[in-house]
Amino acid sequence: MSEADQNILSMEGISKTFPGVQALDDVSLSLKKGEILCLVGENGAGKSTLMKILTGVDKPDSGRIILDGKEIQAKSPQHAQSLGISTVYQEVNLCTNLTVAENILLGREPQKMRRIDWTKMNALASDTLKRLLGVDIDVTKALGSYTVAIQQMVAIARALYIESAKILILDEPTSSLDVNETEQLFKVMRKLKNDGVGIIFITHFIGQIYEISDRITVLRNGKLVGTYETSAITRVGLISKMIGRSLAEFDEMTKIKLESSKHIRSEALLQAKEFGLTGAIQPFNLDLHVGEVVGLAGLLGSGRTETASILFGSDKADTGSISMNGSVVQDYSPLSSIKRGVALCPEDRKAAGIVDDLSVRENIILAIQASKGWFKYLSLPEQYEIAERYIKLLNIATPSADQPVKNLSGGNQQKVILARWLAINPQILILDEPTRGIDVGTKAEIQKLVLSFAEDGKACVFISSELEEVLRTSHRIVVLREREKVAEFSGEVDENTIIHAIAGSEA
């Protein structure tokens, strides 16, 4: 009884289905007054959908939301805000060319004789920042002249200016902040907490979760895994709850990888010499051997994607050369790469991978047909034969080969793109983030597929922002940092060594 009274917010049994995917399945969450609750989960776990439902962007299929003892259903973000639910998004969506004061009070400017009362407005803004957040800055300067952290504070101030803000949602506010800026933000969060505001904090950084939060709610694949007292759960425990992988499965992958490494031969399928592109990636040397999976590790913006695209030819290198099977490659373009047997599964599945209105069958045969040209059109039976074969091989869940690919879930779309590339029977497969935003089961399938692909006398370049995944699937790991190849590891390496290489500090 008393616990329920403390809750300023509870969401109960929330479910939400989007075409082809169950985004949320019976998820519940509660928030107490003056509490910082961390909402964690991998990409696609349902965090943002849950928050969108809370703030009125999406409507739930079922479930109820209780705020301060009353059942509510926000119709729009504006409505949610008037109910006392304020949100600060990952990207600061304010106007950088306006002043800080204008940003905070935009649309609610104090007026005097039907004109904006600038003196009062600046005073009000300055006071809000100082009183609520303890930030003392010149509010008449343009927002763009301040750091991202300060802009973030201004966004919070704007969100809290509404007097009755009871709940503040912070959606990955720290992803673009440095250590000091994060500390500054945390100070503000603690102050708000003491003032009795309930905060839902979404972050990917495990360290920050432990530093700031009281409780943690973990989501996985749209389901609630559980809510835990931060002090009562270890980091390892939390991560395994997030990724939900059992030790047995881990062992199985290790065994498969060990087995497949026997198939590596010393001959090089592809050799890149001093290969690079100004502004994208420093010249590097790289050999891909027969039967090998080479992982590219590094942070976002370290040059992973750039390396993939110049190897494939979608971006043209300006120094060095590649040779395949001993002969130097002359022309770089996606089409000539496909004809040579090089395939790239690009990072952005929606923008550069699927063709969403075309059917699964057409998506699968697209690259084969492109390499055959305009006139050697695959007959319909041939198309169906290829499509059905890969639907079966990759276990693609689709009602039929004629289904538009946009109706499939993210993981199945990814498999369709993989099928497109496997269908051209490539020598070298470059996979840029092939498992992003897809469920854990499919991830494991794709990882196994990569290893069995390499076993057939081929080579694979595997890029992922999840280091653990790179470690599990790669025989050799190349580390990139600030658009430069900085290290290469083969054989057994532990995560720490790689992390130090990525960070650029001595182990």
Place this chain on the structure above:
Amino acid sequence: MKKPTKQVLTWRKITESRLFFPIVALTLILLFDFIFIPGFFAIENREGNLHGSLIDIFRNGSTVMILAIGMTLVIATGGVDLSVGATMAIAASVAGILMNPSALKNEVFFITDPNYTFQPLWLVITAALAVSLICGLWNGVLVAYMRIQPMVATLILMISGRGIAQLITNGLRVQITYKPYAFIGQGWVVLPFSLYLVAIVFAITWFITRKTAIGMFIESVGINFRSSYFSGIDEKKIKLLVYTFCGFCAGIAGLVASSNIKTSDANNIGLTTELDAILAVVIGGTAMSGGRFSLLASMVGALVMQAITQSMYAIGVPAFALQAIKAVVVIFVILLYSDQVKGFVQKISAPKKEV
């Protein structure tokens, strides 16, 4: 291997078909004609040739139908071609001046000899089509290789094309009396000759887009050109192809139009027909943003446009009010396409769930 399951025609399949709404629109208009215009469906047989209002819809619609074929492909790649009207005028001017070059000497001969032509017919037609092909190629280069917005790129030729056409005819209207040329737009072999032209262009285009990979590539480029590029499709070549082809279709339409009025009138031939062609494609259900297309549906779309015009004339709407009335009807037809209305129709046509 699993055979693709044979598609059963259900009511739902029919309403989801691309052809459904254009045909509904056409049927509604014809129904209106049937009720309000006596004798609209009467077809009379004159010396073995068929005549009547219904036939006229097809005959007068043939230029827009031919334009719509090329326009469908351009719109399917996510582009648009505003210059087809001007290209028609250019083709007509080239053809006219080659049959009657008197305008070049700044004088107008009223030739009455139906057998007189300055150049042989094959050369007249080849030259006119070659020039329209170049017009299309120009658009294609601007859009595909110079990366200019399709609307802006083709606007250039839309504006300058009429000037070019005037230059060719020295600013004069060229009379065409040559009889074999007149056959293109006015000839009759049981059905109007221009309809056979439509059928031939349609059949060739259908074959090229549906029996080779080109149709799929056009759709793929229109839906997502980046994905297409990464899959090895040369999207520039595809775009160059469709704009060039669209110019070519405009050339044929220009020949039909000038043959119909026995004049190469650089100012008026094809005036605002680019908009009719675009509307025909839109009524045919191809999205302006590109992607899936249906040539047949665009043909029905062109007939809808023509049937509206024809019906308005038949019930005595004066020519100056025609555009306004047409706009009202077009708004109504386009409303049928809005997702809301479509959803409503599917909802009321869906079988009721059993409890």
